Amino acid sequence: MSEASPAKAYALHLGVIALLFVLSFVLPEYYYGLLARIMVLAVFAMGYNMLFGYVGLLSLGHAMFFGAGLYGAGLAIIQLGWSVPLAFLGGIACGAVLALMIGLLALRTTGVAFMIVTMMFAQVFYLLILYFATWTGGDQGQVVPQPARVLNFGATSLDLTNPTVRYMSALALFSLVLLVTLAIVRSRYGRVLVAIRENEERTKMLGYDTFSNKLIAVVVSGTICAASGAAYALLFGYVGSSFASVQYSILPLLWVLLGGAATTLGPLIGTVFMYYVIDVTSGYTSAYLLIVGVALILLVLFFPKGILGSIRQRWLGWLP
Amino acid sequence: MHFGPHLLLAALEGLVTSAVLALTALGLSLVFGVMRVVNVAHGEFFMLGAVLAWAITTAIGGHPALGFLAALVIAPLIVGAIALVAERLVLRRLNYNPEATIVATIGMLYIIQQLALSFYGPEARPVEPPFSYRILLPWFGYSGYKLSIIATSALLLIATWLVLTRTRIGLIMRATQYDSETAQAFGIPVGRVYGGVFALGAMLAAVAAVLIVPISQAHYLMGQDPLLLSFIVVIIGGLGSLRGTVVAAVLIGLSDGIISMFFSPTLAKIIATLLVAMVLVFRPQGLFGTASR
Numbered sequence: 001m002s003e004a005s006p007a008k009a010y011a012l013h014l015g016v017i018a019l020l021f022v023l024s025f026v027l028p029e030y031y032y033g034l035l036a037r038i039m040v041l042a043v044f045a046m047g048y049n050m051l052f053g054y055v056g057l058l059s060l061g062h063a064m065f066f067g068a069g070l071y072g073a074g075l076a077i078i079q080l081g082w083s084v085p086l087a088f089l090g091g092i093a094c095g096a097v098l099a100l101m102i103g104l105l106a107l108r109t110t111g112v113a114f115m116i117v118t119m120m121f122a123q124v125f126y127l128l129i130l131y132f133a134t135w136t137g138g139d140q141g142q143v144v145p146q147p148a149r150v151l152n153f154g155a156t157s158l159d160l161t162n163p164t165v166r167y168m169s170a171l172a173l174f175s176l177v178l179l180v181t182l183a184i185v186r187s188r189y190g191r192v193l194v195a196i197r198e199n200e201e202r203t204k205m206l207g208y209d210t211f212s213n214k215l216i217a218v219v220v221s222g223t224i225c226a227a228s229g230a231a232y233a234l235l236f237g238y239v240g241s242s243f244a245s246v247q248y249s250i251l252p253l254l255w256v257l258l259g260g261a262a263t264t265l266g267p268l269i270g271t272v273f274m275y276y277v278i279d280v281t282s283g284y285t286s287a288y289l290l291i292v293g294v295a296l297i298l299l300v301l302f303f304p305k306g307i308l309g310s311i312r313q314r315w316l317g318w319l320p
Numbered sequence: 321m322h323f324g325p326h327l328l329l330a331a332l333e334g335l336v337t338s339a340v341l342a343l344t345a346l347g348l349s350l351v352f353g354v355m356r357v358v359n360v361a362h363g364e365f366f367m368l369g370a371v372l373a374w375a376i377t378t379a380i381g382g383h384p385a386l387g388f389l390a391a392l393v394i395a396p397l398i399v400g401a402i403a404l405v406a407e408r409l410v411l412r413r414l415n416y417n418p419e420a421t422i423v424a425t426i427g428m429l430y431i432i433q434q435l436a437l438s439f440y441g442p443e444a445r446p447v448e449p450p451f452s453y454r455i456l457l458p459w460f461g462y463s464g465y466k467l468s469i470i471a472t473s474a475l476l477l478i479a480t481w482l483v484l485t486r487t488r489i490g491l492i493m494r495a496t497q498y499d500s501e502t503a504q505a506f507g508i509p510v511g512r513v514y515g516g517v518f519a520l521g522a523m524l525a526a527v528a529a530v531l532i533v534p535i536s537q538a539h540y541l542m543g544q545d546p547l548l549l550s551f552i553v554v555i556i557g558g559l560g561s562l563r564g565t566v567v568a569a570v571l572i573g574l575s576d577g578i579i580s581m582f583f584s585p586t587l588a589k590i591i592a593t594l595l596v597a598m599v600l601v602f603r604p605q606g607l608f609g610t611a612s613r
Contacts, residue, residue: 123548297427
């Protein structure tokens with residue numbers, strides 16, 4: 001796949017990051033805000049892709065990892081009064097621990113049962129948020145107050161509600177996760193994951209412990225999704241139960257399918273594209289769910305490899 | 321009220337839930353059993369049945385029983401036809417690949433939900449029950465219509481059981497479920513059987529919805545809970561087992577009714593969902609059948 005040209009792959013990814021940086025100076029205000037949000041959600045999609053694309057495990061419960069980060073960071077600030085960096089790390093830790101627990105349980109199943117088990121755990125997580133409404137704010141959600149979203153470094157302070165700071169923070173997180181996933185999928189470990197996806201039995205026979213490899217993948221995937229959730233809470237200041245609902249488990253699947261599963265840049269392309277399509281069509285109709293539904297069916301029927309996956313298959317075999 | 325009457329009331333409410341749930345879950349179980357397709361859009365077929373029941377009773381007017389009976393016949397037929405079209409256009413082309421069909425039925429879920437929102441609207445609308453007769457129990461009067469739901473559901477379940485075990489159609493369905501390739505080799509039109517089973521599954525959900533709509537109103541988001549509960553029933557009851565489905569539905573319905581009455585509905589759902597997830601985790605092969613054949 002990508003063996004031939006490590007330099008080319010890294011150049012491409014650094015190029016994309018540079019492009020996003022340059023774009024921040026030319027974009028009009030509205031798209032500037034939108035792109036910051038898309039980058040945070042693309043991190044969510046990249047986390048999802050880690051498991052779905054590279055290991056071939058279709059989870060229908062990743063909203064709980066996003067939610068764990070979102071609530072972990074948000075509630076740490078609202079209820080406990082933690083500082084921003086501490087809350088961010090707290091949110092990520094919540095996601096990592098939850099992913100470890102869910103992985104240990106759910107990985108005992110495969111295929112269809114895995115999807116249903118992950119969906120059910122996510123549903124329990126969602127219902128728990130509603131049940132403990134006194135702390136979580138229930139289905140109303142809670143707003144993270146603006147003064148709590150300021151980073152202090154001695155004399156200087158960074159206000160995360162400032163559009164420029166917000167864009168650059170989102171870009172920093174996005175770049176970090178993009179480069180980390182690129183490094184993971186190019187590593188020896190990444191090859192083992194793909195081998196498990198292609199033929200788990202054979203991988204087992206080659207002497208790999210597939211369970212622990214898959215477990216690590218679930219934890220990495222959950223942690224990345226939690227990082228996205230934690231960033232969302234801190235940058236956009238809203239913590240709500242809808243982000244933990246089934247719909248938010250399905251959206252990253254849609255973005256990844258659209259952009260191309262098992263491609264490092266696919267999640268970004270899918271997220272950008274879907275947001276753009278919804279943005280354009282919502283000018284004509286409010287039938288947002290219809291578009292999501294039709295897109296899912298058309299993708300799975302005619303375009304199972306997604307945009308970047310098809311490009312890789314036809315023209316650019318070296319894409320990671 | 322004292323504890324005894326309270327418990328009886330909770331049990332009755334639970335039984336009504338069980339009756340509707342058994343029909344809905346049976347549809348899901350048949351589709352998964354025969355076709356190996358997890359139909360995530362099943363709850364939306366349920367919702368569609370309720371919404372159509374509202375539309376039909378409103379259009380017909382007159383005595384409520386008239387409109388209701390018409391809805392009970394027409395709504396499932398329309399839903400079945402829609403399901404058949406969806407099966408032909410989408411599922412068949414995916415070759416019934418389990419993972420692809422899940423994504424595709426999620427797509428159907430959104431499409432149906434959005435169409436219901438666009439054409440029917442976000443309001444919850446009531447349907448008048450066909451009769452309003454109260455049966456006097458020692459402590460309180462109870463809706464005769466609710467009791468008739470239990471009876472109707474029981475009749476329909478027995479009818480389905482007879483069709484599955486005593487008729488040629490049932491034999492063909494069981495043969496396809498057991499080994500679709502061999503069935504094909506023996507001249508059974510497997511493609512048509514799949515289409516029919518998918519439509520039948522949707523129709524069972526629609527019937528259940530028409531029965532429940534006079535006591536719970538029609539709403540475009542009403543499909544979510546039945547879907548989740550049906551999953552739970554199908555997993556606990558074991559696949560393709562009618563008896564298991566009914567027993568599990570009664571179990572889930574009763575415990576849901578009782579926990580909801582004495583604690584909180586959310587807690588009831590949390591406990592049931594968590595328990596079933598654990599069942600699936602620790603006994604996947606035993607309870608989810610032979611998924612890899």
